[in-house]
Amino acid sequence: MKKSILDLNKMAASGEKIVYLTAYDYLTAKYEERAGVDMILVGDSLGMVQLGYDTTFPVTMDDMVRHCQAVRRGAPDTFIVGDMPYMSYQVSDEQAVANAGRLVKEALVDCIKLEGSGPDILSRVRAISGAGILTMGHIGLTPQFAGQLGGYKAQGKSADAALRLIEAAKDIENAGACSVLVEGVPAIVGREITKRAGIPILGIGAGSYTHGQLLIYADMVGLYDNFQPKFVKKYADIGAELQKAFSGYCNEVRAGAFPVDAEHAYKISDAEANKLMEILGELVP
Numbered sequence: 001m002k003k004s005i006l007d008l009n010k011m012a013a014s015g016e017k018i019v020y021l022t023a024y025d026y027l028t029a030k031y032e033e034r035a036g037v038d039m040i041l042v043g044d045s046l047g048m049v050q051l052g053y054d055t056t057f058p059v060t061m062d063d064m065v066r067h068c069q070a071v072r073r074g075a076p077d078t079f080i081v082g083d084m085p086y087m088s089y090q091v092s093d094e095q096a097v098a099n100a101g102r103l104v105k106e107a108l109v110d111c112i113k114l115e116g117s118g119p120d121i122l123s124r125v126r127a128i129s130g131a132g133i134l135t136m137g138h139i140g141l142t143p144q145f146a147g148q149l150g151g152y153k154a155q156g157k158s159a160d161a162a163l164r165l166i167e168a169a170k171d172i173e174n175a176g177a178c179s180v181l182v183e184g185v186p187a188i189v190g191r192e193i194t195k196r197a198g199i200p201i202l203g204i205g206a207g208s209y210t211h212g213q214l215l216i217y218a219d220m221v222g223l224y225d226n227f228q229p230k231f232v233k234k235y236a237d238i239g240a241e242l243q244k245a246f247s248g249y250c251n252e253v254r255a256g257a258f259p260v261d262a263e264h265a266y267k268i269s270d271a272e273a274n275k276l277m278e279i280l281g282e283l284v285p
């Protein structure tokens with residue numbers, strides 16, 4: 001049964017941890033739903049872990065719609081959050097509502113997510129929520145602000161910076177968000193944000209106290225090895241398994257060891273095979 005925002009609120013209130021994982025394609029979403037994750041984020045990390053860009057900036061709304069659709073097909077019974085890519089919501093409230101609406105209307109996501117907490121972003125949260133769309137905020141290490149943050153660095157490491165994040169989470173909640181994702185902050189900051197929240201707080205690299213945990217699936221299964229954030233735990237080494245499988249295939253094809261016709265080829269009756277050879281024999285000069 002697909003969880004609704006009311007179910008997620010109840011889980012947060014009762015202390016039952018919410019399990020949140022990214023996915024970008026049909027197959028991964030299918031396995032995640034089978035495993036029983038509560039929420040799937042189709043993140044704009046898509047750009048880095050699936051499309052091969054160095055950053056998330058080049059990801060477009062069309063990319064997001066296409067991948068959210070695939071994930072929805074793979075996980076029809078899971079609460080799906082679609083990420084708003086760079087410059088899909090920064091320009092105006094109208095632009096933000098129209099693009100959030102595309103993710104809901106064309107890809108059937110349950111919620112959208114956007115980064116930041118400044119006055120313009122609070123206005124976007126109000127506008128998108130006002131249009132009836134569940135909206136998740138995202139604060140802390142926000143990749144779309146990496147330039148201003150001076151890179152992909154942990155946030156909230158001074159008392160002042162931590163206080164600003166605690167206030168930001170409250171501002172986003174008050175603007176109408178249904179949830180806030182906190183990324184890359186010390187555990188104490190995740191804890192204080194969570195203690196004060198009236199909505200579910202999800203964390204990625206924000207310690208153990210948040211209502212739920214998110215990881216980028218390609219990190220936790222060992223597929224994305226360009227770099228590994230401190231907060232990732234590797235639950236599998238699928239990258240190494242793929243490498244082994246692909247190398248085995250290369251070796252066997254080159255050695256003539258694959259395919260083995262008795263196992264991997266389609267059958268033809270002896271009678272038809274003999275007939276074919278007779279015909280071919282007559283044709284051969």
Ligand code: KIV
Nearest residue numbers: 022043044045083204
């Ligand atoms: O795009 C994404 O996957 C995200 C996570 C990094 C939080 O926003």
